[in-house]
Amino acid sequence: MSTKSKDSRPGGRSARVRAAVHQATVDLVHEIGADKVTIPAVARRAGVNPSSLYRRWGTISALLADVATRQHDEETPELHGELREDLERVAVWTLNDLSRPGGVAFFRAEVAPDVDDRRAGLRECLRRVSTRFQAALEAPARRGERTPSLEQVLDRVVAPLYFRVVFSIPETDEAYARSLVAELCDDAGPGPAATPRSSA
Structure with missing residues (x-):
């Protein structure tokens, strides 16, 4: 099995990283406000290299939107x-x-x-x-x-x-x-x- 398939499966590294990044984003929004949250700040809080976040989401707006989608889908x-x-x-x-x-x-x-x-x-x-x-x-x-x-x-x-x-x-x-x-x-x-x- 390739590394890519391991990372992308449910519960794999990719899922764990996404969960950590989402939680870091939510925590920072609560603490300092969304207008002050940056990709590097989220990366530091999540313990992830900022380049990984830029590759996956590109911008902080895209990351915030992804977090919003997950929250809405999981909480009903x-x-x-x-x-x-x-x-x-x-x-x-x-x-x-x-x-x-x-x-x-x-x-x-x-x-x-x-x-x-x-x-x-x-x-x-x-x-x-x-x-x-x-x-x-x-x-x-x-x-x-x-x-x-x-x-x-x-x-x-x-x-x-x-x-x-x-x-x-x-x-x-x-x-x-x-x-x-x-x-x-x-x-x-x-x-x-x-x-x-x-x-x-």
Whole structure:
């Protein structure tokens, strides 16, 4: 077996180095702020040669974006199959994730200066948040309950949360997140999903 295949397998050296670098990045963001974190600083904290980080990630923005992707994929709120309660859980989780130390910084890192990288980062961010909220809609929809569309959730819950956190608008708290969900669910109305009428 080649050295390359050993390093790239799950649990191999490459995975251990990535985990160490990610943890060092998170720790430094919490300690000094994302704007002060550099590749050499992360390398020193992780005990890795800086050249390895430059080869793998290239820039600190790319590294921050990679950390954000891993955190979002590994940490997801638990769902119980009830529409409003699950939407509230995901909305509160999303708010807390953005509001934690470095949360907005990790999001901004995905919105890279390069146009192509920015589009890719935004698409990935949208994919992750859509997947979480879509999961909250699926069980009620399978039971035939009336549910808002994913687009409505993104427009009326996700967009306001991101906007208010990014611009540090006061009173953007868990109660506000729940109120967005309540308004959306109230507008959707109770009862079974509407079925299209057949034409006479």
